[in-house]
Amino acid sequence: MPSSDDSSHLKQEAVRLTASLSDDLFEFSRALYDDPELSLEEVRASRRLTEILSREHFQVTRGVSSLPTSFVAVARGVRPGPAVAILAEYDALPDVGHGCGHNLIAGSALGAGMVLGRLRHRLPGEIRIIGTPAEETVGGKVLMVKGGVFDNLDAVMMIHPGTEFRVFTTSLACQSIEVIFEGKTSHAVAAPDRGVNALDPLVQLYVGVDALRKSLTSEVRIPGVIVEGGKRANLVPELAVGRFSIRARNRTAVEAILDRIVRLAHGLASASGARVSIRRLDETYDEMLTNSVLAGLFKENLKALGEETNDAPRDRMGSLDMGNVSHAVPALHAYVAIAPSTGALHTREFAQATISEPGRKGLLLAVQALSMTAIDLLAQPETVAAARQELLTTTGKGVK
Numbered sequence: 001m002p003s004s005d006d007s008s009h010l011k012q013e014a015v016r017l018t019a020s021l022s023d024d025l026f027e028f029s030r031a032l033y034d035d036p037e038l039s040l041e042e043v044r045a046s047r048r049l050t051e052i053l054s055r056e057h058f059q060v061t062r063g064v065s066s067l068p069t070s071f072v073a074v075a076r077g078v079r080p081g082p083a084v085a086i087l088a089e090y091d092a093l094p095d096v097g098h099g100c101g102h103n104l105i106a107g108s109a110l111g112a113g114m115v116l117g118r119l120r121h122r123l124p125g126e127i128r129i130i131g132t133p134a135e136e137t138v139g140g141k142v143l144m145v146k147g148g149v150f151d152n153l154d155a156v157m158m159i160h161p162g163t164e165f166r167v168f169t170t171s172l173a174c175q176s177i178e179v180i181f182e183g184k185t186s187h188a189v190a191a192p193d194r195g196v197n198a199l200d201p202l203v204q205l206y207v208g209v210d211a212l213r214k215s216l217t218s219e220v221r222i223p224g225v226i227v228e229g230g231k232r233a234n235l236v237p238e239l240a241v242g243r244f245s246i247r248a249r250n251r252t253a254v255e256a257i258l259d260r261i262v263r264l265a266h267g268l269a270s271a272s273g274a275r276v277s278i279r280r281l282d283e284t285y286d287e288m289l290t291n292s293v294l295a296g297l298f299k300e301n302l303k304a305l306g307e308e309t310n311d312a313p314r315d316r317m318g319s320l321d322m323g324n325v326s327h328a329v330p331a332l333h334a335y336v337a338i339a340p341s342t343g344a345l346h347t348r349e350f351a352q353a354t355i356s357e358p359g360r361k362g363l364l365l366a367v368q369a370l371s372m373t374a375i376d377l378l379a380q381p382e383t384v385a386a387a388r389q390e391l392l393t394t395t396g397k398g399v400k
């Protein structure tokens with residue numbers, strides 16, 4: 001096993017290697033910026049990544065978990081040891097292209113893969129670069145966790161560009177549902193008594209969900225929309241469809257809220273005479289569990305590179321498909337600053353920040369900090385054991 005002295009040499013070398021790759025990595029991220037692809041259509045981004053990783057001595061498997069644009073790339077060290085993964089996202093958004101900065105996430109994972117791959121002869125264990133598509137829609141990682149892609153791993157890390165440096169990321173658990181009321185149409189003026197209005201119970205449900213939210217803890221969000229509510233005012237609506245996204249601090253809380261919405265919808269259906277059906281629109285997202293061992297190492301490495309992190313609790317958060325990964329493997333989803341604190345994700349301005357000088361600097365720091373933290377984990381098995389113990393304590397489960 002390398003001594004800590006060796007690992008500090010390796011980290012210095014990783015910093016130097018990253019600097020020498022910096023222009024190429026920035027050009028790679030810019031190429032994705034110039035050629036944005038939507039979720040599940042990231043064919044060219046996935047190919048660019050896997051072609052380079054293959055040339056860098058990674059064994060690449062494409063299209064895992066029935067996601068054609070996903071991949072797993074593996075490079076092995078000199079002897080058995082921990083297995084550490086770094087994740088790439090590369091899907092863009094309609095209209096705003098890489099407004100969530102996933103081109104930099106891909107660039108940082110590629111960069112860390114190139115650096116660690118070139119140091120593999122001096123490292124134990126295994127480095128995996130995992131391509132996780134469709135973060136913005138179906139949550140590729142949720143499907144990949146179910147498909148076993150994250151089994152037999154000791155740590156999983158990724159960075160996301162943002163407006164601050166942060167290692168402790170939290171997110172809300174989430175479940176999207178569709179509620180369908182079915183009634184019976186009739187002339188809404190001449191014979192309303194012969195119809196069953198499907199829109200009325202949906203409107204009452206919409207209002208009722210808002211009232212329900214007020215009785216719950218402050219972080220709960222249950223935004224909803226009515227996607228179908230009738231065709232003409234003189235026809236009693238026979239079909240009404242609503243969609244709700246239930247967000248709460250963990251899966252148990254989400255399920256408890258879902259149960260109340262289901263009971264409310266059935267009560268409204270029986271009072272109105274309409275039929276109701278409710279279905280889940282996607283997999284449940286878990287809340288993000290940031291592993292403090294990984295976070296501590298990443299924070300120290302950022303500090304060595306001259307950056308301080310904001311460790312105050314987050315006051316605004318959404319949901320992340322990384323949440324599900326973090327319940328299976330010790331995980332880190334760190335933020336790297338590339339835009340001022342007034343900047344907002346999912347905007348054209350944020351996309352432009354990824355190809356600005358702060359974007360270039362953020363990419364360099366991300367690759368350096370990811371590589372250094374991977375070296376810490378690979379070279380010091382006790383850190384991996386501590387990270388695993390924390391996950392088991394927090395969840396009472398964990399794979400492996």
Ligand SMILES: [Zn+2]
Pocket residue numbers: 100101102135160
């Ligand atoms: Zn994102």
